[in-house]
Amino acid sequence: MWPWGHLAVAYLLYTVVTHSRLGRPPRAVPAIALAFGSQTPDLIDKPLAWNFGILPGGRTLAHSLFVVALLVPVVLLVADRLKGRAIGVAFLIGYCSHxxxxxxxxxxxxxxxxxxxxxxxxxxxxxxxxxxGILDAFLHYYELGTYQWVQFGLFAVAVVAWYRDGMPGLEWAFDSLERRLGIGS
Known part of the structure; x- marks a missing residue:
């Protein structure tokens, strides 16, 4: 699945869970953690396999349920220690949905x-x-078939849901960039 397909699946799942369990849209920082989690398995496995030849394939180490079994308690422990359980849970939802x-x-x-x-x-x-390598994969490895068009459709639905949710994470990201770059001070 393409990165935007993973992001779409993760966001749609997370917004449904957040609305049904908490009665509100996702918050900014958990939404960003969700987006990062939805890409993490590929950010680990694909470069290690395709660019460095360390792993035997682009879906191995970080895509394994054995890694998930170790990752879940570690992320929850760290999130609880940092008083950010919602952020840790969002990351894990993104990761597991991937x-x-x-x-x-x-x-x-x-x-x-x-x-x-x-x-x-x-x-x-x-x-x-x-x-x-990664660039070769995007340019030559994948073809645009029905499965890829379904991903574009899911992404469009996710963008609409994200917009209706108030675009969580966007304002926070812009504010953080402005602070770091000293814009608007």
Whole structure:
């Protein structure tokens, strides 16, 4: 799944949970943590596999449920210590939604080998086509088929939901940039 597809799935899931459980839209900092969490598995695995050749594939280490089993308690412990449980939970929702969104549609037809990454390194992944790096992946590796167009549609729906939620995180990000750059002082 493309980065915007992961972001869309994570935001749509998070906004539904936040509205149903708390009766309000997502807050700024948790929304930013969610966005970061939704990209983290690829930010770890893809460079380590495609650019540095350390991992055997772009969905291995950070895409494994074994890493999630270690990550969840650590993130919650740190979040609780920093009095930011909502931020930690948002990050984890983004992270875990990434893993589930990566399950390809072929799984629905019974091709379970394509979800082997969830149990890496116990189960080996099917071989990937070689990728020369992140830029090569974006320019040549992926094609625009139905699955990719569905992701664009999900992203459009997520943008509308984010806009209706008051665009959480946008004002906070701009305020932080202004403070760091000394703009408007």
């Amino acid at each position: 893993l589930l969104a990566d399950v390809p549609p072929r799984i629905l037809s019974g091709e379970f080998a394509h979800a082997a990454y969830l149990l890496w390194p116990v189960l080996e992944q099917p071989p990937e086509e070689p990728v020369a």
